[in-house]
Amino acid sequence: MTFQHPDLSVQLHGEQQEIAIVTMNRPAKRNALNDGLILAIRDAFQNLPASVRAAVVDGEGEHFCAGLDLSELSERDAAEGVFHSRMWHAALECVEKGTVPVIAALHGAVVGGGLELASACHIRVADETTFYALPEGTRGIFVGGGGAVRVPKLIGAARMTDMMLTGRVYNAADGERVGLSQYLVPGGTAREKAIELATRIATNARMTNFALMHALPRIAEQPADHGLFTEALMASIAQSAPEAKERVRAFLEGKAAKVKKAD
Ligand code: 1HE
Structure with a gap:
């Protein structure tokens, strides 16, 4: 507690x-x-x-x-x-x-x-x-x-x-x-x-969770042109985190799970 x-x-x-x-x-x-x-x-x-x-x-x-x-x-x-x-x-x-x-x-x-x-x-x-x-x-x-x-x-x-x-x-x-x-x-x-x-x-990259909580709802309320701009900034910040680079590398090396067909 x-x-x-x-x-x-x-x-x-x-x-x-x-x-x-x-x-x-x-x-x-x-x-x-x-x-x-x-x-x-x-x-x-x-x-x-x-x-x-x-x-x-x-x-x-x-x-x-x-x-x-x-x-x-x-x-x-x-x-x-x-x-x-x-x-x-x-x-x-x-x-x-x-x-x-x-x-x-x-x-x-x-x-x-x-x-x-x-x-x-x-x-x-x-x-x-x-x-x-x-x-x-x-x-x-x-x-x-x-x-x-x-x-x-x-x-x-x-x-x-x-x-x-x-x-x-x-x-x-x-x-x-x-x-x-x-x-x-x-x-x-x-x-x-x-x-x-x-x-x-809880296993997601923290920046991905942050983007979904804080960027996505704001982007959804922005005019499309502003939303696309904010998306580009957020995407770039998320991709440049070391954790993201590591996860993408793991997939390319066959060490990360593939997306599977839904049941
Ligand atoms: C309460 C409240 C409450 C129960 N405030 N005391 N919400 C409502 O209008 C819903 C009101 N509540 C109900 O319709 C029912 O209580 C329930 C469907 C949720 C549950 O029914 P039940 O049969 O399991 O319980 P009960 O016998 O109705 O209630 C048990 C006790 O809880 C009873 O008190 P007691 O001292 O007589 O035992 C109830 O008075 C008490 N109780 N609900 C105070 N809501 C930021 S703005 C948000 C605006 C709103 O949320 S308005 C909607 C409020």
Whole structure:
């Protein structure tokens, strides 16, 4: 254990302690995110040990996360609401644009702010119990944790609008179909699959992971001409790293794995 908080644990995994497993641990409240827990997520991602190369986020109990802790909502006036939303933005920015790729291991409810947290991660893995919703719409509120920016990037604005206007709930299979998750683990646990993926990601060249986390999302939002220019710069920086040269040489010498046909 590297991080102390009553509702959040960080456990290191792997031979080199290269995987951080960040677990929300408030199962009695379905891992609802009160201010303490969202700030703990920020602190955990800002302070990952130097050995960590990839992270997994999951939730204790029957659900990944029930979203914003609604018991804290009524105490805020309009100005406090704005700052509260900005606090969530800052915390989830630490997940999305931190030091390592993050995989969300989903099960049960992934709703409201829980889906906002999941969408700040780089890969989402779901098990068969997973379901997704944005109940903000039917509760008379709006997303405030970055969902308006990140969820449309996964599923498009039309599907998000439908979820919020109608209270539509996606099950695990439909969630994978529309792009809420990239993996659906039939019969297994999302956590196990997420750790497997994180272990693989941790072996990538650091500059490749950096480029995918920090350059790709920016390039995707740039006008094409700017994007191509940024891509050229990033490609050149990545290729010139000694680690990249070593990996390419290993392939040319027949010492690195070939790409194999998918199953
Ligand atoms: C909560 C919360 C919560 C559960 N805030 N306390 N999110 C929502 O609108 C989703 C609200 N939650 C639910 O729909 C359900 O709780 C679940 C589908 C997630 C789980 O159902 P279930 O039957 O397993 O649990 P439960 O009996 O509903 O809840 C267990 C306890 O957790 C109960 O408290 P208790 O003291 O009566 O035992 C619930 O009140 C409590 N609980 N969810 C507070 N969310 C940055 S803006 C983001 C905006 C949003 O995220 S809004 C969407 C909020």
